[in-house]
Amino acid sequence: MRNIMEAVEDSVRANDFIILRNCFGRFDVTLKLEGMNFAESIKLRTAKALVNHAEEHLDLKKNKRFIESSSGNLGVALSMIAASRGYDFICIVDPNTNATNIAIMKAMGANVVVVNTKDESGGYLGTRKKFIREQLSHDNTLIWINQYECEANPAIHFSETAHQININCSDVRKIYIGAGTTGTAMGVSNYFKKYFPKIDLIAVDSVGSVTFGGNASPRYLPGLGSSVPPIFFKKESFNRLISVKESQTVAVARYIARKYGLLLGASTCTVLAGMYEDITATDEVLVAISPDLGSKYIDTMYNDEWCDEKFGSEWRNMNLSSNEPQTYQVEL
Numbered sequence: 147m148r149n150i151m152e153a154v155e156d157s158v159r160a161n162d163f164i165i166l167r168n169c170f171g172r173f174d175v176t177l178k179l180e181g182m183n184f185a186e187s188i189k190l191r192t193a194k195a196l197v198n199h200a201e202e203h204l205d206l207k208k209n210k211r212f213i214e215s216s217s218g219n220l221g222v223a224l225s226m227i228a229a230s231r232g233y234d235f236i237c238i239v240d241p242n243t244n245a246t247n248i249a250i251m252k253a254m255g256a257n258v259v260v261v262n263t264k265d266e267s268g269g270y271l272g273t274r275k276k277f278i279r280e281q282l283s284h285d286n287t288l289i290w291i292n293q294y295e296c297e298a299n300p301a302i303h304f305s306e307t308a309h310q311i312n313i314n315c316s317d318v319r320k321i322y323i324g325a326g327t328t329g330t331a332m333g334v335s336n337y338f339k340k341y342f343p344k345i346d347l348i349a350v351d352s353v354g355s356v357t358f359g360g361n362a363s364p365r366y367l368p369g370l371g372s373s374v375p376p377i378f379f380k381k382e383s384f385n386r387l388i389s390v391k392e393s394q395t396v397a398v399a400r401y402i403a404r405k406y407g408l409l410l411g412a413s414t415c416t417v418l419a420g421m422y423e424d425i426t427a428t429d430e431v432l433v434a435i436s437p438d439l440g441s442k443y444i445d446t447m448y449n450d451e452w453c454d455e456k457f458g459s460e461w462r463n464m465n466l467s468s469n470e471p472q473t474y475q476v477e478l
Contacts, residue, residue, distance in 0.1 A: 153227075153230050153231075154184045154185075154190075154226045154227065154230050155190060155193070155194040155226075155227055155230070157183040157184045157185075157190070158183050158190050158191045158194060159182050159183060160306070160310050161310060161313075161314055162178070162179040162180075162182040163176050163177065163178055163179065163314055163315070164176070164177050164179060164408075165177075166402070166406055166408075169418070169421075170401075170422050170466050172422075172425060172426060172427045172428075173421075173425055173427060173428050173429075173430075173432060174432070175418070175421060175432045175433070175434055176315055176318075176431070176432065176433045176434070177414070177433075177434055177435075177436040178307070178310070178311055178314075178433060178434070178435050178436060179436050179439075180307070180435060180436055180437050180438070181410075181411065181414075181436065181437070181438050181439035182439075184226060185219070185222050185223040185226055186219075186222075186411075186438060186439040186441065186442065187219040187222070187223065187411065187413075187437055187438040187439070188219075188307070188330060188435070188437040188438065189219040189220040189222070189223040189224075189437075189438075190223040190226070190227075191302055191303075191306065191307065192220060192223070192293065192299055192302060192303075192329060192330075193220060193223035193224045193226075193227050194223075194227060194302075195298040195299065195301065195302035196214075196224075196291045196292075196293060196296055196298055196299065197212075197224070197227050197228075197231070197233075197291065198298070199291070199296055199298035200212060200289055200291045204289050204291070205289070206233065206289050206291075209287045209288070209289055210232070210233050210234060211233065211234040211235075211236075211287060211288050211289065212224075212228070212233060212234075212235055212236075212288070212289040212290070212291050213235070213236040213237075213238065213278055213281060213282075213288055213289070213290050213291075214235075214236075214237060214238070214278075214290065214291050214292070214293060215237075215238045215239075215271065215274035215275055215277075215278060215293075215294075216237055216238070216239060216243075216293075217239070217240070217242060217243055217326075217368035217369060218239065218243045218244050218247035218248075218368045218369070218442070219247070219368075219369065219411075219413075219437075219438055219442075220293060221237040221239060221243075221247060221251050221256070221258070222247050222250050222251055222254075224237065224256075224291075225237065225250065225251040225254035225255070225256040226254055228254070228255070228256065229254045229255050234255075234257070235255075235256045235257070236256070236257045236258075236259065236281070236288075237251055237256050237257070237258050237259070238259050238261060238274045238277050238278055239258060239259070239260050239261075239274070240260060240261055240262070240270035240273070240274060241260065241262060241270070242270065242365070242366060242367075242368050243260070243368055244368065244442050244443065244445070244446060245445065246441075246442045246444075246445065247368075247442055248260075250442075259277070261273045261274055261277055265373055265374070267356055267362035267373035267374065268362045268363065268364060268373060269362060269365070269371075269372070269373020269374070270373065271372055271373045271374045272373060272374050275294070275374070278290055293327050293329065294327055294376065294377060294378075295377050299327060299329030299333070299378070300328075300329045300330075300332040300333035300336065300378055301333060302329075302333065303329060303330045303332075303333025303334050303337075304333040304334070304336050304337045305333075307330060307333060307334055307435065308333060308334040308336075308337030308338060309337065311334070311433055311435075312337075312338075312341070312342070315431060315433050317431045318345060318431045318432070318433045319345060319346065319430040319431050319432070320345070320346040320347075320348060320425075320430060320431075320432050320433070321334065321338065321345060321346070321347050321348070321432075321433045321434070321435070322348045322350055322417050322418075322420055322421050322424075322432070322433070322434040322435070323335070323347065323348070323349055323350065323417065323434075323435050324349075324350050324351070324369070324370045324413045324414075324416055324417045324435065324437055325349045325350065325351040325355070325357050325358070325370060325371075325372075325376075325379065326369060326370045326371065326372065326376075326413070327372070327376055327378065328349075328357065328376040328378045328379040329378055330435065330437065331349050331378075331379070331383075331384075332378045332379065332380065332383060334347070334435065335347050335349075335383040335384060336383070339383060346385045346386070347383065347384045347385055348384060348385060348386045348387075348388060348420065348424060349381075349384045349386075349387050349388070350370070350387075350388045350389075350390060350416055350417045350419070350420030350421075351370055351371055351387070351388075351389050351390070351416070352365055352367065352370050352371040352389065352390055352391075352392055352395070352416055353365075353389045353390060353391045353392065354371060354392075355370070355371030355372050355373070355389070356372060356373060356374070356375055357371065357372050357375060357376055357379055358381065358387045358389060359381075360389060365392060366392060366446075366456045367392050367395060367396075367412040367416075367443075367446070367447060368412065369411065369412045369413035369416070369437070369438065370412070370413050370416050386424065388420040388423055388424060390416050390419040390420050390423070391419075391460075392412075392416075392456075392457065393453075393457040393458075393460040393461040393464070394419045394422075394461070394464055395412055395415045395416045395419050395447070396415075396447055396453050396457065396461040397419075397461050397462075397464040397466060398415040398416075398418050398419045398422065398466065399412070399415040399440065399443070399447050399448065400448075400461075401466050402415065402418065403440070403448070408440075409439060409440035409441060409448070410436060410438070410439060410440045411436075411437065411438030411439055411440045411442065411443060412438070412440075412443055412447055413437040413438050414434075414436040414437055414438055414439075414440075415447075417434050417435065417436070417437075418434060421434060422466060
């Protein structure tokens with residue numbers, strides 16, 4: 147059988163997993179690598195589902211123009227699909243969006259708009275969404291694919307992401323998932339709660355995000371977290387919720403790179419930092435969803451000067467072989 151792709155979204159893959167042996171000196175973890183595609187993130191899977199939905203239900207094929215808000219990775223994925231299908235795409239980003247991601251979007255022909263005003267929670271998501279609503283109010287040909295409310299978002303992770311974990315890791319006992327829009331988290335949770343309710347599901351987010359009910363505070367790493375409560379999220383769908391300081395995400399990223407030769411993204415390293423907090427030692431089969439690779443973070447999370455500016459020396463001083471908690475569990 148020929149293994150020739152017809153379009154960029156065909157690079158979304160099903161069965162890329164890697165085992166990190168003796169992670170943090172405590173456990174083995176199987177990573178589901180969702181960044182092994184042209185967009186280098188799980189968002190290409192999400193973007194394909196959202197654009198397909200807009201074509202089927204929102205007249206996108208007729209109007210040829212759509213808009214979306216993104217902290218970076220979804221914007222890159224949507225830019226690729228828009229270019230390959232002949233659509234005009236406007237992406238609304240903010241100052242935390244990596245310059246690399248913005249450059250990639252522009253290279254694909256996207257119109258990138260950066261909003262600089264913080265919302266009432268001190269983040270930018272509310273401002274990004276407000277900007278989109280203003281554009282829609284005076285342009286009835288513009289389509290918002292709306293990753294925050296479109297059911298195609300969690301649905302694709304129910305039918306594909308979760309199913310692929312079940313096929314490849316049928317003896318899994320705990321699954322760790324990052325919380326952004328919570329489309330991935332809810333899709334995977336809904337699948338395993340329905341078919342395998344005894345499996346523990348743990349959602350991981352960044353300190354400063356409001357998703358788990360905590361107070362908003364400044365965040366610098368795009369990907370996970372939200373300054374606006376996600377519509378999809380239901381905390382009862384998870385066994386535990388863990389919030390991770392961004393300085394520990396950085397420390398984990400450096401640890402993984404130097405121990406395993408893997409350059410992983412901020413969302414992935416936040417999830418792994420949550421595992422560090424949650425588990426001391428176990429022989430259980432553990433799975434973590436890895437949403438992104440790390441090449442787009444070279445100038446930020448993997449840059450010493452940038453990390454010192456944002457987090458001081460805290461990220462340098464974390465001993466990941468210690469049992470001292472650096473993260474915070476949220477009571478359900």
